[in-house]
Amino acid sequence: MTSSHPFWPAPVAQALDAVVNLPGSKSLTNRELVLSAIASEPTLLVAPLRSRDSELMIQALRSLGIGFEWQGENLLVTPVELSGPATIDCGLAGTVMRFVPPLSGLAKGDIFFDGDAGARRRPMHTTIESLRALGIEVSSETMGLPFTVHASGSVAGGDLEIDASASSQFVSGLLLVAAKFESGLTLTHSGQELPSLPHIEMTLEALRQRGVRAFALSERSWRVEPGAVSGGTKVIEPDLSNAGPFLAAAMVAGGRVAIPNWPSETTQVGAEFERILPMMGARVQNSSGALVVEGSGIIRGIDIDLSIGGELAPVIAALAALGDSPSRITGIAHLRGHETDRLTALSTEINRLGGSVTELADGLAIEPAELHGGQWLSYEDHRMATAGAIIGLKIPGVQVENIATTAKTMPEFVTLWEKMLESK
Numbered sequence: 001m002t003s004s005h006p007f008w009p010a011p012v013a014q015a016l017d018a019v020v021n022l023p024g025s026k027s028l029t030n031r032e033l034v035l036s037a038i039a040s041e042p043t044l045l046v047a048p049l050r051s052r053d054s055e056l057m058i059q060a061l062r063s064l065g066i067g068f069e070w071q072g073e074n075l076l077v078t079p080v081e082l083s084g085p086a087t088i089d090c091g092l093a094g095t096v097m098r099f100v101p102p103l104s105g106l107a108k109g110d111i112f113f114d115g116d117a118g119a120r121r122r123p124m125h126t127t128i129e130s131l132r133a134l135g136i137e138v139s140s141e142t143m144g145l146p147f148t149v150h151a152s153g154s155v156a157g158g159d160l161e162i163d164a165s166a167s168s169q170f171v172s173g174l175l176l177v178a179a180k181f182e183s184g185l186t187l188t189h190s191g192q193e194l195p196s197l198p199h200i201e202m203t204l205e206a207l208r209q210r211g212v213r214a215f216a217l218s219e220r221s222w223r224v225e226p227g228a229v230s231g232g233t234k235v236i237e238p239d240l241s242n243a244g245p246f247l248a249a250a251m252v253a254g255g256r257v258a259i260p261n262w263p264s265e266t267t268q269v270g271a272e273f274e275r276i277l278p279m280m281g282a283r284v285q286n287s288s289g290a291l292v293v294e295g296s297g298i299i300r301g302i303d304i305d306l307s308i309g310g311e312l313a314p315v316i317a318a319l320a321a322l323g324d325s326p327s328r329i330t331g332i333a334h335l336r337g338h339e340t341d342r343l344t345a346l347s348t349e350i351n352r353l354g355g356s357v358t359e360l361a362d363g364l365a366i367e368p369a370e371l372h373g374g375q376w377l378s379y380e381d382h383r384m385a386t387a388g389a390i391i392g393l394k395i396p397g398v399q400v401e402n403i404a405t406t407a408k409t410m411p412e413f414v415t416l417w418e419k420m421l422e423s424k
């Protein structure tokens with residue numbers, strides 16, 4: 001296997017007993033950054049995520065004029081009238097490429113968007129079509145990145161119908177800034193599947209927390225009223241999707257892992273681990289505000305539709321590859337448009353280690369198999385890299401390519417992982 005990136009020898013472990021404090025949620029941080037940019041007063045973000053995706057969002061907003069000041073772990077965001085021209089690097093961040101273009105429609109001038117080579121392959125047509133339907137001029141040769149938004153400083157808003165079957169982020173990006181459209185927005189999804197519904201609920205809830213009237217009209221239609229967006233202080237919850245690899249570690253290695261500050265109420269889909277992991281044999285309990293997962297090293301297969309939380313799939317697939325009975329993970333066709341085609345990537349890499357995975361049109365079928373060590377490619381995908389680390393806990397000799405790609409949402413992954421393995 002050739003790769004320009006180094007390979008990380010994934011450590012094997014047994015009988016864990018660790019407490020892991022996780023950094024802030026990517027999805028909450030990048031929503032609060034956008035809302036802070038259109039607020040009528042400054043916002044103090046308490047413990048936001050600091051990672052590649054959030055730095056890209058900060059840089060994007062800064063280039064539209066927004067002020068940022070770090071105060072220790074917290075970030076003070078000072079809104080101003082948005083202005084172009086600007087060049088926005090989306091990296092590989094779905095939240096930047098789908099949330100910032102609708103926001104940029106409120107600026108004045110030409111705003112050029114581009115990103116990593118992998119970003120140019122991610123679906124963007126719905127964002128571009130939405131902006132055009134809202135009367136915002138967009139130049140694009142490919143209906144993907146790169147493209148330029150020619151912004152006039154105001155958006156009328158009104159009624160809009162879109163196809164968000166490739167990503168819920170098309171919906172969230174529009175709803176997040178719709179309070180600043182002259183008539184607000186009534187948005188309807190007219191495509192087939194609509195993935196990641198909890199992420200849309202997260203968007204509505206973040207708007208309501210800032211005094212905006214935002215609500216669902218049906219499962220596929222939403223309304224945001226025009227009005228002021230408040231600032232104030234926003235505490236960012238830990239990233240529950242990024243908790244996944246650590247919770248899975250307790251199941252694979254055996255022992256227990258506790259994640260403190262697990263919110264009792266949240267819109268994060270990572271909270272679903274509390275429901276899903278017991279189906280695969282874990283004991284899960286909430287103890288003094290921490291989520292504690294205990295495992296025996298024996299993992300049961302699972303049959304699950306993960307359409308509500310596709311970003312959880314790499315963790316579930318890694319566990320299933322170590323399971324003692326077959327698994328089917330369905331409802332996740334849209335994962336082919338994530339950081340990489342995750343269905344192909346997961347099946348290729350698990351099978352390279354001796355696994356038995358078949359790609360389905362909308363998911364994966366995973367049979368029990370005797371795995372062996374070998375190289376695990378990560379495709380610039382943070383969740384592919386952490387999936388390799390999970391399998392490597394049990395299978396000696398797994399070498400994860402480009403573990404540094406975890407910096408997309410968790411630059412401290414290796415440090416936290418190694419500390420988790422030491423603390424027993």
Ligand SMILES: O=C(O)C1=C[C@@H](OP(=O)(O)O)[C@@H](O)[C@H](O)C1
Nearest residue numbers: 027167168169195196199310311
């Ligand atoms: O809005 C968000 O913060 C996200 C929505 C989801 O996107 P998709 O609906 O494209 O899966 C999720 O997978 C992604 O990690 C974050």
Ligand SMILES: C=C(OP(=O)(O)O)C(=O)O
Nearest residue numbers: 092093094095311338339
């Ligand atoms: C799909 C993901 O990211 P993005 O926000 O780039 O879409 C993810 O983090 O699993």
